[in-house]
Amino acid sequence: MARKHSPNTSCFRIILLTFFLCGLPCLSRALPATQIASLLRLAKLLENPTALSNWDPQTDFCNLPSSANLNLSCIGQTLVALQIVGNKNTVAVKPNIQTDSTQNNARLSDSFSSDELASALLKFPDLQILSLVSLGIWGAIPGKLDRLPSLKVLNFSSNFFSGNVPQRFSSLNNLQVLVLDNNALSGPFPEWLHALPNLEILQISNNMFSGGLPSNLSLFRNLNSLVVYGNFLTGSLPTSITHLQFVHTLSLSRNKLSGKIPDLSGLMNLQILDLGENEFGPEFPVFGNQLVEVVMKRNKLAGPLPSFLGKLKNIKVLDLSTNALSGSLPENILVLPNLETLNLSNNRLTGNLSFNLALSNSLTQLDISFNFFTGPLPHLLNKSWAGRILNFRKNCFTSRSQQQEPQSYCQSASTSLNSLHKRPNIAILVGIIAGIFALAAVLVILLVILVSSLRRRQQGANHGSSSCADSASLGVPSELLTQARYLSQSIRLGVLGAPLNRVFALHELEEATDNFSEAAYVGDGQLGKVYKGRLENGSAVSVKCIILDVKQDLKQLKSQIEILAKLRHRNLVCIIGHCLERETDEQQYRRLFLVSEFIDNGTLRSHLLNVSAESHQSLNWSRRLATVVGAGRGIQYLHTGVVPGIFNNDVKITSILLDHNFVAKVSDFGLGRLLHDSAKPAVNKMMPRTELDVHHRKMLLDKMDVYNFGLILLELVLGRPPTIEDPMAVTPTIKELDMLLLETVSRSDLVDPAIRTCMRESLCTVIEIAAKCLSDNPAERPSMEDVLWNLQYAAQVQDKVSGDFREEFPTYYLPG
Structure with missing residues (x-):
């Protein structure tokens, strides 16, 4: 009998499993x-x-x-x-x-x-x-x-x-x-x-x-979203933040953090960076060109705008307002292909802008107000745009559009920012006042240090006489409880840390794949032909070419791709972006190019069949278990780790890819049902009509993935695809399954010779859970969580004897 693993004794594990198995036939919705x-x-x-x-x-x-x-x-x-x-x-x-x-x-x-x-x-x-x-x-x-x-x-x-x-x-x-x-x-x-x-x-x-923030932020090793804005944090940003390799969203705005920002260019997954309304500076931070949103407003950044800002091809929002940035504006920033919002207001930028200044087609908001730009107003800024907001007031453009300062005002500023025209006395007065405050602050600090020293001496003399009240937590005054606050906009799990779905141009993919040459051709996947490519930044990608029917709802398709591109999991192939194209010679068809990370070690089936002894390493039993546990985690994440869950993923052993570390990654998930009507689940006609409600339809979708996973487990044992008799039937017959359940498994000629030396208990556990996955009645199939629990138990039984490669399995499975 298959057994679940738990952190307690084996007796407790058996009780839990017995409860589960006995409860299956009498599942109740009450x-x-x-x-x-x-x-x-x-x-x-x-x-x-x-x-x-x-x-x-x-x-x-x-x-x-x-x-x-x-x-x-x-x-x-x-x-x-x-x-x-x-x-x-x-x-x-x-x-x-x-x-x-x-x-x-x-x-x-x-x-x-x-x-x-x-x-x-x-x-x-x-x-x-x-x-x-x-x-x-x-x-x-x-x-x-x-x-x-x-x-x-x-x-x-x-x-x-x-x-x-x-x-x-x-x-x-x-x-x-x-x-x-x-x-x-x-x-x-x-x-x-x-x-x-x-x-x-x-x-x-x-x-x-x-x-302050903890100095050992690197201990948060799996963190992909850290949102701590609107608190009273002080001090500098610890350098350990550069070790958060999975972080996607970093939001620390509206605190009192200060100092130099560490080099964040090594955080390759970071896409949303919000450090606004702090006291960072004067150095401008360094970060990678994969960022989608950067907010550094209301800090103390000074000096010219760095040239690498013009290389942020994915950037959508760039807000550097209310700092002390100076110098000219690099006009290549304005034509970044995905830029939607650019705010450089309230800085000290100077110089002329080109009359033929170009703006990105995606740009909807541009604010360069309260700077020191001079000369003629660029043609595009002097034009009315529907749906585009342009703010350039309080500069020195020679234009009557919006309120401008005289030319002499900005010319004086470019010569000496400390002696602004029409405001010299105010600037001097501000400097004197600032000096007085600084001196007063130093005196106050010295006085505080002196008083604290005296108190410490008194406390040292009276140590041991303190009461419980000295360490009691302070009550929160009602005034603070009633302060207005912003309602979080990222409560839902599916919205948090949403990655970028990049829209590629066809010529980019043609360059990446050498015009889809035979050398780049990898093979035929479940959805279409697959090519290996290399993007401009050097990263290897997989490009799937999918033929779409003319009746395909493109709006729905784009929405689905947008959802799938948000998913980030160790055991899912990451979708990077897509490209849609209409065929020129056959107008009734269109092509979808789906771009994802390239997994370099083949499919799970190729390793089981040992197609190429030179390139593919044969898998022993321990490694096979580690692989299917990883794939199962990816499927379970699709079911329960996102809201709503993603079911009916048409999971096959050829869609489980292995990277160079033999980590399993599930590919081609989520799109099959949308692209092909034939992928819709077949409803069991024998099921009572009263059960065909929303809850049970969802359950059927869940159980279809479980059924397909059972086929994968069976192939893991056989070392080859199982023989399915009458595959078009509602409940097809699998010849080898009945034979494995009837015979003594350790002596069966059906089992792959490469694993016949494995532990019998481990192998029996996998066969029995596979049989449950392949049950004719979907309601009797276990959940993915129960499947994983049994697989982890089988892996631990085997590992106690062989000590072979295995993943670190948690005592209780969690998706993600």
């Missing part, structure tokens, strides 16, 4: 009475927000329709996802109106208890997603929520939580997303969060965290 009672209690504790107002004991919670304010998901007879959004937003109260009535309208009543809330939530022990947003919850975040070991996503944004983030959360080893934006949390940056091995997204913006 929650047990204890969980129904807890949901009703939860509604009462939250004072019945609108989304929960219709709940009663007869409510079928597992089949409630999802909405923007409510989403509940069940697996079997337990709740695994609880997402509630209320209307008690922290932005509803203005900071200058601080009355008890307005505060009570935004917060839950004084009788509310966050500890009771936690007690109600603990009745759902298998909870994986917990999101309680804008519900007016106040008090400390309850630390006992660490008793939810399966928790993957925790979102408490836009409430009134205060105090520290509970350090007990360091035991939530499965936590991937922690969102605590828009609260009143305080204390130092929660450095201990690096103990969470799977943490990928950390958002704690618009709180009251103070002190």
